Amino acid sequence: MASKLLASALRKTLTPHAPISKPSSFFRAASTAAAAVEPYEEAADGVYMKGVKISGRPLYLDMQATSPVDPRVVDAMLPYYLTRYGNPHSRTHMYGWESDSAVEAARAQVADLIGASPKEIVFTSGATECNNISVKGVMHFYKDKKRHVITTQTEHKCVLDSCRHLQQEGFDITYLPVKPDGLIDLDQLRAAIRPDTGLVSVMAVNNEIGVIQPMEEIGEICKEFKIPFHTDAAQALGKIPIDVDKWNVSLMSLSGHKVYGPKGVGALYMRRRPRIRVEPQMNGGGQERGIRSGTVPTPLVVGMGTACEIAKKEMEYDQKRISQLQERMLSGIREQLDEVVVNGSIERRYPGNLNLSFAYVEGESLLMGLKEVAVSSGSACTSASLEPSYVLRALGVDEDMAHTSIRFGIGRFTTEEEIDRAVQLTVQQVKKLRELSPLYEMVKEGINIKDIQWSQH
């Protein structure tokens, strides 16, 4: 209550004349609990952010960027933020012991979800760090004999960037192209293998288009040639069944915040038999068997462990529901709009990802119009740029269609009503934009856009 009084006093002194609903002050009144300063002003009828008035918190359909934390995960984490604050590496007192046993329990929970042994799990700060350790760490360790890496054009930026880094150090990288459905061609993979190939890195579920690569088959090929196989399974964890032995992976990158866990934590699976070794990217106290020095963040790790345990229990239930919602969304949009294309394979796809292109509609304008729906045109990392997605370009999607893509991410907490509302708003917005589009008008009149000779400038 005192904070409320203070806040209203503050507000009066800071903005003596401005009515509350105007975005005049950068200080938002302290809310009931958190007295944090937020860079926008909330009012009863909406919020002003970036000059736009939003009437309520947008419905969240961007699950590939990050997922909300499950309340059961928060519940498991809170004790480690409050009273159990010990450093898990402290061996001399109870605070350390209880944190240590919590970390080990979480390690077992993560391992259980992917069919691994707890000894094969290394906690990191996230999937990006895992990918860096895997790609750079492996190649640096075996640099005397192995000088070549195979990856795909549709990998996440952190794998591609690690590869570019290796290239600057003189390693050779093969970026495999993908077929129009987003899957790699196994024959091309086989053909790309050289005697000095030190790593194959293919992501399990694509973050932008949600296609599931043929992991078992790739694993087979890698086994045949005795090449370590790394996969970025951040988007696959808890969503599709993962078995490290079936997939024959040597390294696997996992992330906490894509499975309704906390941000800032990830896990790297490292096979023990046959053993894979890496050069650490972080040196220090030798935690996590020297592979990732630095104090293990107990609350985050506990959160990730709980999230994995829940994911294992709920996978079937969630999968069924998310498939129904995807079906509902796709048929809802297709009933009312023509020329909607699903990017990437429909059959081999994680249903929580629906990447659609709406022909003749510019994606950024559509996103601007969909202020009540939190979606993105591709990955969050590149959402600031207007460049079309490199993943869609790799599929061979035309530049004009690549510009019109929207990624709808459906998750555990998405409701039918949200899907219906998203469909309604999207259809409304696309129709409005198409009405303004001369191209769409011409197509309706039967002119083939591709035949038009645009005048040269």
Next chain:
Amino acid sequence: MSVAAASAPSRAEVLHLYRSFLRVARKFPDYNIREYTKRRAVDAFHHNRNLSDPSAISSAFSDGKAQLEVATRQAVVYSLYAPKLKSVMEAQIPIHRSECTD
């Protein structure tokens, strides 16, 4: 976990647990969490409706009780940090404001 797989809970006890879930679900200020808690509880009870093995029933019951405790705690935590701005999905509902804005 299931140390004393005591006797299976009575019908009244199960119904009470069910109603408690629905009651606690309503307390979540967050639209998605509220709907999920309700939906997940209803679906779980439906799923376990035909359990006949007493030990399976009592283990489902004690699991439910543990989940209810989590939900009860988290309903409090979520309401402590509830944002003033509601989800657009509840925008029709007039937003209650305790604070006076002269």
